[in-house]
Amino acid sequence: DIQMTQSPSLLSASVGDRVTINCKASQNINKYLNWYQQKLGEAPKLLIYNTNNLQTGIPSRFSGSGSGTDYTLTISSLQPEDFGTYFCFQHNSWPTFGAGTKLELK
């Protein structure tokens, strides 16, 4: 199985900050990498699919990049509604999730 190592596990930031979250796959996942945001008590919400495609309705401050084994989610200017937990997810083969990054207010 492909392992997804997500970092950091906890991120403290302020409104307006630029933040990045990283995921490293144990092997090449050919850009089949999605990013989700989850708030307490809610289902995950798709932000980015296949590395760098913004899901409809998601603000342009969210962006994704990467290739091979290394992928990044960037929020260009953090907004109050962006706090929550973020997960990466590879669906190149036998899908697996990263362990999550909790983004909290500094």
Next chain:
Amino acid sequence: QVQLKESGPGLVKPSETLSLTCTVSGFSLTSYHVSWVRQPPGKGLEWMGVIWGDGSTAYNSALKSRLSISRDTSKSQVFLKMSSLKTEDTATYYCAGSYRYWGQGVMVTVSS
């Protein structure tokens, strides 16, 4: 618009079989795949398995011996059955269409 909704029992006894239903609207099961994903309380997400548009299935190797996913396209429903439940199977269970659209989830507690 696309909607998915999970339904099933909230409490199941250890060793019993869990049966969940995902009812979809706004897309065809023959065109899009549906996965089941679960999340134990306070923990991360685990992909359980998928039923593809052609009706074929694939399962997480850790659950394969206990898990079955099927569907009824006439009713736009996808089913999950997992046998020999353990307390560690306590989780919120989600169905997701094309990894893009998610149901609200159903909390299942395994306890005697």
